[in-house]
Amino acid sequence: MTFHVPTVDIAPYVADGAAADREEVARQIDEACRAVGFIQVIGHGIPDTVIDGLTDALDRFFALDLDTKKGYRTPPQVNRGYSPPKSESLSLSLGVESATRMNDFFEAFNVGASSAAYPHVTDLPQPDYAENVWPAVEGFEPQVQGYFAEAARVARTMTRIFADALGLDDDFFPSRTDHSLDVMRMNNYALPPGTEVSLDGDLIGMSEHTDFGIVTVLWADQVRGLQVLGSDGSWNDVHPADGALLINLGDITAHLTNERWMSTLHRVKPPVIDGTIERRRSVAFFHDGNVDTVITTLPSCVDEHHPALFEPVTIAEHIAAKLRGSRAGIRNDAAGREAQRVLDSGRY
Template sequence: MTFQVPLVDITPYVAGGTAAAQAEVARRIDDACRTVGFIQITGHGIPDAITHGLTDAMDAFFALDLEAKKAYRTPPKINRGYSPPKSESLSLSLGVEQASRMNDFFEAFNVGASAASYPHMAELPQPDYADNVWPTVDGFQEQVEAYFTEAGRVARVMTRIFADALGLDPEFFASRTDHSLDVLRMNNYALPPGTDVTLDGDLIGMGEHTDYGIVTILWADQVKGLQVLGADGSWNDVAPADDALLINLGDVTARWTNERWMSTLHRVKPPVIDGTIERRRSAAFFHDGNVDALIQTLPSCVDAEHPDLYEPVTVGEHIAAKLAGSRAGVRNDSAARESARVLASQRY
């Protein structure tokens, strides 16, 4: 059977549709979350001008000299700023050691929701809600903030659909995301001058991993590189359709649903053409939930045939263990189920 990521038009939720139209969208989302864990959506409503502004900002920043970009690097515990090539290992976020540890060659720039983003909250813990580091690149902050706002809107539309698909109170996710740990990660897959990555030895764009939170909203170039693990254990190339965003579930949702819905393993391996990596860009908006929200399996997802697979944990505790793996090189030993899937996938 050919691997395929379902394409769903979410216009009935974005522009206001009939109850029947929304129910059909929720049904299709439920089916995709059960079987694939990745979805393509159209009808999301992000204006082209906002997306073009984001890509212009990314191009301007990543074109800077490597040393200039490193000036915006932050300590591993602060999920903001610049990440140079080979400073991370996503597989370690799942407790899996690669042959060379910090070996993912992509470079990235992260911005996120700060404490100031949620004025209704008296006090939020640091560095979870750290201030952003903004490069001195014309228009960068304004263009990135505009896209961040739009991606956040789409993420909240998706969780509203999730509530309907799971038969939950419409405000179930909203009550757990009113001060969500939201991060936009802008990725550049290329080999910048001055790096020590070799094409024949340690080339890994982004290692096998699952996303950490509730849902990820991914804009990406239509360039090969993203690969998604199929139910049969095979890796499959995925590229977005015209005007589509890729949506995938994170570990928080898999835990809430007792794996009724899938947090699907994926990786990035951009093609090498004539000895050069074909450049690929992406921007992933991670909607992770409130730092103090408790992830506890939904009662509707537990029965005699499906015993509860997870102990309760807060979003903050879960994210901290993941980031310690990917950014600080500390193997995440609490991800036994996920690491087993990574090891099984490495046969392919």
């Protein structure tokens, strides 16, 4: 069977369209989440000017020299600021040892929703809701914040569609995301000239992983690199269509649906052409949910033929275990199901 990422126009939800049109969108999303776990969405409503501002901001930041960028690093437990090349290994978030630890070839800059974003909630735990680190790059903060707000809107639109597709009450996701742990990661897969990074045989852009939370909204260049694991165990190239965003499900949604909807494994292979790395950029907005929410499988997704696959877990516990793997190099041994899929793919 040919691997295919479906394209869905979500405009009926963005523009409050007719009930029948929204029902059709929810049906298409349910079908895509069952079959692939990745979706191309159009009709998302993010203006081109906002995306242009985002790409301008990340281009100017990543053009800085490496020492300057390293000045914006934070400790591994604080999911903010700059991550240099080869400082992470996403496969460890699944408990899978890569051939060379902490060898993922990408640099990134993270921002997220701080406690100030949720004034209606007191005593939010730190560093989950840490303040952002903003580089001294003119216009960077407003340009990035502008896109962050739009991506957050799209993520919440998707959870509204998810609720309809799963037959849930309208307040199901809002009650679990009113102080959501939202993080946006800007990734760069090519470095300025003169940066010393060896193109060794073990190099990988971003190693095999599943996303951690509810849903991810991904903007990316139309440059090859992103690969998604198909149901047959094959790795398949994926890049966004013109004007589209890529949507994929995270582990929390897989837990909720008892893997009726899959948190799909994906990776990024270095875009190497003629011995040099072709520039590739992506921006992933992770909508992860409230840290104090306990995730339990939906009763509608459990029956005698589909027993519950997961124990209840708080979002905080789940995210912390994944981050200890990817950012601190501490293998996550609680992700056995996802790890087995990586091993079955033949990568290790």
